[in-house]
Amino acid sequence: MALAEAEFPALSLRFHPQCLAKHGHFAGDDAQRLSAFLEVANDPAVDAVWFAMGGYGSNRITPEALAGLSEAARAKTFVGYSDCGTLMGAMYRHGVGRQVHGPLAGDIRREGGGDAVRRVLRYFSGEDEGFEGGLDDRPTVAFNLMTLAMLVGTEFMPDLTGHVVLVEEVAEHLYAVDRLFFHVTQHLKGVAGIRLGRVSAVPTNDRPFGYNEEEIARYWCAKSGIAYLGRADIGHDAANKLVPFGLAARARRA
Numbered sequence: 001m002a003l004a005e006a007e008f009p010a011l012s013l014r015f016h017p018q019c020l021a022k023h024g025h026f027a028g029d030d031a032q033r034l035s036a037f038l039e040v041a042n043d044p045a046v047d048a049v050w051f052a053m054g055g056y057g058s059n060r061i062t063p064e065a066l067a068g069l070s071e072a073a074r075a076k077t078f079v080g081y082s083d084c085g086t087l088m089g090a091m092y093r094h095g096v097g098r099q100v101h102g103p104l105a106g107d108i109r110r111e112g113g114g115d116a117v118r119r120v121l122r123y124f125s126g127e128d129e130g131f132e133g134g135l136d137d138r139p140t141v142a143f144n145l146m147t148l149a150m151l152v153g154t155e156f157m158p159d160l161t162g163h164v165v166l167v168e169e170v171a172e173h174l175y176a177v178d179r180l181f182f183h184v185t186q187h188l189k190g191v192a193g194i195r196l197g198r199v200s201a202v203p204t205n206d207r208p209f210g211y212n213e214e215e216i217a218r219y220w221c222a223k224s225g226i227a228y229l230g231r232a233d234i235g236h237d238a239a240n241k242l243v244p245f246g247l248a249a250r251a252r253r254a
Contacts, residue, residue, distance in 0.1 A: 003114060008121045015105070016040060019052045026057050034061040034068070037087075041078075041097075042070040048124055051080030053106040058086040062156055069096055079120055080104055081240065085147040090156035092141070092245050101142035101166070101234065102130070102242040112238035123242055132166070132233050132241035138192050142166035142234055142243035145199075149180045152187035161190040164229060166243055168197030170236035174209035177202075178216050185224035193227035198235030 004013040018036035021028030028036070040046050065087060078088055079100045088099040102123070103116035110116065119130035132142070141160060143151070145167040151157050165188060169177055177199060188194070199213035211219070214231070221228035233241045 003108070003117060004121055007118070008125060011121060011124055013121075015052065027053065030057070030060050033057065034064050037061070037065055038068045041065075041073040041076060042068070044072045046076065048077040048079065050105050050120060051078070051084045053104055054082030055080060055084035055087065056082075058083045059150065062087050062090050066090055066094060066096075066156075073097055077124075079123075079242075081142070081234075082144045082236065083147055085143045086151055086156065088245070089141075089143065089148075089151050089158050093156060093158035099141075099245040100242055101245070103238070103240050107238055107240070110238045116238040116240065119242060128242075130242045132243045134195065134230070134232060135243065136164075137247070138162065138164050139246045140164045140166065140243055141245045142168070142197070142232070144236075145169040145177065145180045145184065146172065149183050152184060157187070160188060162192050164192045164195060166195045166197055166232040166234055168232070168235045168240075169199045169213075171201045171203065172199075173203050173205055174199075174211065174213065174216065175205070177213055178209070178211070178220075181216055181220035185220045185226055188226060189224070191226060193229040194221055195229045195232040197232040198237065198239075200235055200237060 001013060004011055016036045018028050018032050021032055023029040040049050074096055076097045077100060078097050079102045081101045091097055092099050103120050107113045107116040123130055139162060141163055146169060148167060196214060196217045218228050234243060
């Protein structure tokens, strides 16, 4: 709040009290989180919804959230990553709002977090310098790999035909990353290609897996006939760049 007030005085930033609620792993129970999301998403006075944290449990409220969104939500920008991708993917499927894979408000607590949140606040101010550098004239989406693996094959998965798909992962063994790529690539036939973001905080296994993350991505892309398009500047870190869903050139600021 202090950073926004000092450096972006034209923006009005506020946090819903639900962000500070506690219920086990979650910021409030399902009903609290659903109510808060719909309150801000459907408020015509709110231009953008910036997720405070990764949104674990978004899958628990996605059906009700979609059903409860009003016309006001269609004009909004929604920014976040990680498990928020479930909800953002579902909204993208249904053409509700503008989704952006980008830093969370809570990333202010990471090393270099000030720059991460500035990236989003500049975007809200109408700048696009924080975009991931490899975006081109093809529609693009970005997801956490585990989140995308849970999304594919469900009623909430958007049609990504012709899209460049960026993926990143954190805190998964490389053998798990291998499993995830096996599963995801079976559901991404028709995409323009896959780009690999950072795979960080990989736990140490009792023996080396034998392949690094890029070798895994290349293997499954080749096996499934999907173009591997190289690395991407996204990840579970403060360097995470912005990736507007759809055509980057058409992305509109809040």
